[in-house]
Amino acid sequence: MNKGGLTISLIFDGMSLNYGEGLGIISELKKLSRSGKLYTYLSRQAIRYDIYKMLKEYYDIAKDKEEPLTRDQQVIQFKPEANVKNYEEVDLFGYMKTIQGKGAVTRPAVVRISPAISLEPFANDLEFGTNKNFADRLKTDPNPFQFEHHYSLYTYTITVDLDRIGEDPNDENSLEKEEKIKRVQNLLDVLKLLNRDIKGRTENLNPLFAIGGVYNVKNPFFLNRLKVEIDKNSEKYKIVTDILESTLNTSFLNEKVKDKTYTGYIKGFWANEEEFSQILPKNRVMGIEEFFGTIKSEVKAYYESA
Template sequence: MKRGLTFTVITQAQSLNYGEGIGNISELKKLTRADGNMYTFASRQCIRYDIVRLAADVFNWNLQVVDKAKGTIQFRDDMTIKESKEMDLFGYMKTNKKDDKDKGGSLTREATVRLSNLISLEPYRSDMDFLNNKGLADRIGEHPNLANVEQHLSYYTYTVTIDLSKIGIDGEIELSNEERCNRVIEFLEIIKILNRNIRGRQENLSPLFVVGGLYDIANPFFLGRVKIDIDKNGYKINNESIKDVVESTFLGKELKESTYMGIVEDAFTNKNDFEEILGENLMTVDKFFSQLIKGVKEYYEVN
C-alpha cells in the first residue's frame, strides 16, 4: 500500500516572517546562497501555527492541551493523541521534573506530518517600508514614532510529507481507521485555504501550483526541485527539474504513475509544458487534493 503522501506547493505572498530586528528596523528572516542572493523564508513553525489556528477555527481542533506545570511550556501529561490532533500530526515532547530521576528522559513522539520551511523563489532586493504613527501622534500634539520594515513580495515554495502508517498510532494507542483518515483529510482541506495573519494583513497561502502524490515511501521527492523563471511573457515554472523527478523510478516503479499536478489557470505561462509530461494527471488544484483524498481513503480502507 502507498503510505507516503508528499506534495510541494508554490504560493505567492508578501513579508511572511520577521526575526529579531535591529533598533527600529524589522528584519525578515533570510537565507544567503552562494550566488550572492538573499531569500526570505517563513519557518516551518510559523506554517504549523497557522495550520493549527485554522484547524481549530474550521474543524474545532482541541488546543486546550498545554500547560507550564514543570517550568516549561509543553503539552500536558494527561493529553494524548486521542484528545489532540495537533499532537498526533506534529508530534510532542514532554519533559520530566528534575526530581523525577526514576522516570528517565523526556517522552517524545516524532511528527507524522513533516513541513519544510516556506522559502522565497525570488531574491530579496532590500525593499523597505517607512512607517510612523502620525495619525495617533497628531491627536495629542506629539511627534510620531518612526519604524522601517523590510518588505518582500515573492513566490514561495514549501513541501509536506506524511507517513500515513504512523497517523493515529502512539505506543499502545491506536485510533480507528476512520479517525486516522479524517485527520489527514482535515489537514489537506486546511492546506487548500491556508492563510497567514501578520501585521494587520492576511496573506493568502493557498496553492497556485502543487505537485506530488502517494508513494511507497514517505519521501519529499519534489523538495528543492521546484523553481520559477521569468521571460517576456511572465512567470513560468522550470519544468526540467520536475520532469527529472517524474521520470525517475523507485523500487522499479516510475514515479510518474503516482504523480499528479494541480495548477491555477493563468497563474503561470507554461502550463502546456506539463501537459506533455503528465498528460491527464495535470488538473486543477482542487482536483489534485481530491485525488490525494481518494488515495488516503483507499489506504485506510474507508468509503
C-alpha cells in the same frame, strides 16, 4: 500497514511573511543566503502555527478540551495525559512530554513541514512610516518605524507518514481508519486555503501550483525541485519543467514517481501550462480544487486497503 508517504510541494504568492528579531526601529525579515543572494523565508514553526490555527477554527480540534501544554520544570511541553486520540495536534505534529518514572518521552512529528523559501532574491525593499494618525490626535511627535518588504513566490513541502497517523506505541493508542482519513483530509483542506495574519494584513498562502501524491516510500520528492523563470514574451512566471521531469522518472521498489504523481495549478497564472501535460499524463494534470480532491481520495484508498 504499508509504510505509505504523502508528499506535496507547493508554490504560493506572498509578501513579507515572517519577521525576525529586528534592530532598533527596523523590522527585519527572516532570510537565508545562497550563491551571494538573500532569500526570505517563512519558518516551519510559523506554517505549523497557521495550519493549527485553521484546524482549530474550522474543524474544532480543540473544542471543549483542556489546554494540553504545561510549563513544569520551566520547559513548555505537552502534559503527560495529552495523547494522539484526544488531541489531533499531538497526533499530527508530535510531542515531548515528561512522565514520572519514564523521563522524557517523545514522538516525532508525523506531518513534517519545510520552511517556505522565496523563489526570487530579496531586493532590500524598505518601508518608512510613522504613527502620524495617533500622534496628531495627541498633538505630539510621531514614532518612526521601518519594515523590510519582499514580494515573491514561495515554495514549501509537506510530508506525512500515513502509517503513523493515529498510532502511538508510547501509550498503545491506535485509532480507527475512519478517524485517520478524516484527520489527513482536514489537513489537506487547510493546505488548500491556508492564510496568514501578519502586521494588520492577511496573506493568501493558497497554492498556485502543487505537485505530489501518495507513494510507497516516505520521501519529499519535489522539495528543492520547484524553480521558476520569467517568460520574456508574456512576462508571466513559468515552472522549470526539466527538473520536474527528471524527478518524475525516478523509480523506487519498482514504482516510478510519475505513476503516483498528480499536479494542480491555477489556470492563467503560468506561462507554460501546456508543458505540464507533457511531463505527466493529461488525466493527472488538473486545477487546484480537483488536485486536492484527488489526493484526498488517494489517502482514503490507502487506509481502506490496509
